[in-house]
Amino acid sequence: MSDEILPAIAGEVLTDDADLDGAGKDWGDLVHARPRLVVRPASVTDVAVVLRFAVARGIPVAARGAGHSPYGQGQASGGIVLDMTSLPPRRTVTGDLVSVDAGARWRDVLDATLPHGLTPPALTDYLDVTVGGTLVIGGVGGAAHHHGMQTDTVAELEVVTGTGDVITCSRDDNRKLFDAMRGGLGQCGVITRATLRLTPAPARARRWKLFYDSLPAFLADQREVVRDGRFDYVEGQPLPVDGTWRYMLEAVAYYTPPASPDQEALLSSLSFLDAETLDTTYFDFLNRVADGEALLRAEGSWFHPHPWIDTFLPDSAVEQVVAETLAATGETELGALGLILLYPVRTDRLKTPLFKVPDGELAWLFSLLRTGSPIDPLHNARLIELNVDLHRKVRALGGKTYPSTAIPRSTADWRAHFGSSWPLLAEAKAQYSPTNLLNPGQGLRLVDDGA
Ligand SMILES: Cc1cc2nc3c(=O)[nH]c(=O)nc-3n(C[C@H](O)[C@H](O)[C@H](O)COP(=O)(O)OP(=O)(O)OC[C@H]3O[C@@H](n4cnc5c(N)ncnc54)[C@H](O)[C@@H]3O)c2cc1C
Structure with a gap:
């Protein structure tokens, strides 16, 4: 990794052994890939600065939510881990929508919505995983037979792409990115904010x-x-x-x-x-x-x-x-x-x-x-x-x-997994994040870089 200094950001840059060891470990405790830096972004701009810096120098970057992955999915060996839980809490209910920072846990989302008599319709069994961490894989729970996955309840996402651009996407705007981010293993960018549909909460x-x-x-x-x-x-x-x-x-x-x-x-x-x-x-x-x-x-x-x-x-x-x-x-x-x-x-x-x-x-x-x-x-x-x-x-x-599984996975394996949807992911990747540096712990290399 290059020794160049990360440009000044509003958030924190951590290099202590304890922080690096922590970011090289997850719930699974089976894969341990220590990063060079942990960045605790204080803003979307910080995320963009880090991504631009890293990508220009070939440094891998992983977003980390609550770290509840089983097999290193949120780790970046020798790279930079972005601790998404440090983004300032922005949790606003408007009508039947809630807008939250991606590092919010589903428990935090409920804290924001229940006082309004509203709830996300699709919840994971465990509330202490983050919105960003489940939206890049699906988010399954016992209401899925009515409401689908958590990814099916998203109205809009704010994403910092792998090229460092901040883009808002939805069904109507930037649809390719919207489709590539939901369930797309964080290969095209980092989710910084999500707007989620709500339903009336029962008592x-x-x-x-x-x-x-x-x-x-x-x-x-x-x-x-x-x-x-x-x-x-x-x-x-x-x-x-x-x-x-x-x-x-x-x-x-x-x-x-x-x-x-x-x-x-x-x-x-x-x-x-x-x-x-x-x-x-x-x-x-x-x-x-x-x-x-x-x-x-x-x-x-x-x-x-x-x-x-x-x-x-x-x-x-x-x-x-x-x-x-x-x-x-x-x-x-x-x-x-x-x-x-x-x-x-x-x-x-x-x-x-x-x-x-x-x-x-x-x-x-x-x-x-x-x-x-x-x-x-x-x-x-x-x-x-x-x-x-x-x-x-x-x-x-x-x-x-399901992506959140403790097995080693190769690009060929993911290609078989995504099947007819592989071109969607590959095309979005080519447009929004044309390197293999983002969320490398997922084990897929979408870009042919000769490695
Ligand atoms: C006790 C327990 C119960 C669980 N129950 C359920 C359940 O009921 N349903 C279910 O679906 N899953 C469940 N899971 C699995 C869990 O939801 C997934 O492993 C999830 O990805 C973990 O979220 P996290 O916030 O801890 O993310 P992390 O483990 O930190 O990250 C997961 C992946 O998402 C990426 N990522 C994180 N944040 C962002 C972001 N903002 N933008 C882009 N990429 C990002 C990371 O790089 C990584 O690849 C459970 C896990 C545990 C430990």
């Missing part, structure tokens, strides 16, 4: 946990409720119980008293064996992962490696892939406190060109949220190999692997 959430012994029965009920949309939120989990697998369908109906959900109408056609009911405020439901986080932090495994994989399976293959994977998965492969997610998304709700799922009416999110070993890198390497095996198997069956 409360009634949540049913429905238990099954049979995988086919569980899948059939999930298909039914996602197709008819009777619940506001649907997710599910295979659960290891006494050496076998049970299945939990998690279904939620939002409401605002005096109205209340009609339990009989919602549940009577379903074939679950047992049920639990919980009733909370809407926000407490959205914030449900916070309790689990506190437990895992106290117990220690929050800080262990996380070789996570998220896939989207075609409906035709879901039963086979899930059954085979579960048969080969025990505590060794998942970790004592690991988790598996399994739920369908209606593909007709997905409008983001670069967000890829298998063909067909339903695509099933199937995630193995493994906890690795804090002391045994060989064990973690084996878990990554298992991820690679699953990724290949899913791809051969027409499925897709």
Whole structure:
């Protein structure tokens, strides 16, 4: 890297070992690529100055949100990491839109919107990831069968392109950049601001946990409720119980008293064996992962490696892939406190060109949220190999692997992932960021630079 000095910026430039080590680590704790500098921009201009400086000198740059990637996706070996959480908070609700800085966490977005009686319709399970960090990959949650991905709820983005230009883009303006940024792995620029569509926020959430012994029965009920949309939120989990697998369908109906959900109408056609009911405020439901986080932090495994994989399976293959994977998965492969997610998304709700799922009416999110070993890198390497095996198997069956996954990915792999949308990304890249320097941790080199 060039030793030239970064031009003066309003934000901070950090070079302490602790800061560089921190930026060379993420939630996955599997890839460690230390940058040369960490920049905490104080403005969009700072972001543009850094990008122009870096690109002119061939220095890699990664934007970093909350650092919750599993496999170095937000790292830049020997380069510059832009800490997007340092942008000044700009969170404004106007009508049914909210405009936020890209470093805002979804929790911050809710803080801004709920006092107005409004909410983002599509939220991740975990609220402490940033708007920029999920908009470049998709942003999936239990309301996806109604509202699609978080990328489907974006009205406008402000982007600093890889050439250092500040461009506002939307469906109507600079459409190519708008389409290339949503789900485009941050290859064409850095998102600095997002305007998101909102819907009325309910007051409360009634949540049913429905238990099954049979995988086919569980899948059939999930298909039914996602197709008819009777619940506001649907997710599910295979659960290891006494050496076998049970299945939990998690279904939620939002409401605002005096109205209340009609339990009989919602549940009577379903074939679950047992049920639990919980009733909370809407926000407490959205914030449900916070309790689990506190437990895992106290117990220690929050800080262990996380070789996570998220896939989207075609409906035709879901039963086979899930059954085979579960048969080969025990505590060794998942970790004592690991988790598996399994739920369908209606593909007709997905409008983001670069967000890829298998063909067909339903695509099933199937995630193995493994906890690795804090002391045994060989064990973690084996878990990554298992991820690679699953990724290949899913791809051969027409499925897709979500970008936020702990596997090494090559340009050829991404090309296969994006399929017919690859030219969209490649053309936008050629126009807005014609180097391979931006967000290199994603592992794709769109520009043929002879390297
Ligand atoms: C406990 C937990 C629960 C999760 N639950 C969900 C879930 O329910 N649904 C879901 O979809 N995901 C979920 N994830 C995955 C998570 O949303 C993704 O890994 C996400 O990319 C992380 O966001 P981040 O803000 O931490 O970004 P980082 O990890 O910091 O960055 C992610 C990627 O985005 C790029 N990036 C970040 N900010 C910008 C920006 N402003 N402009 C351009 N590029 C940028 C980075 O360079 C990197 O490539 C979860 C992760 C964890 C740890």
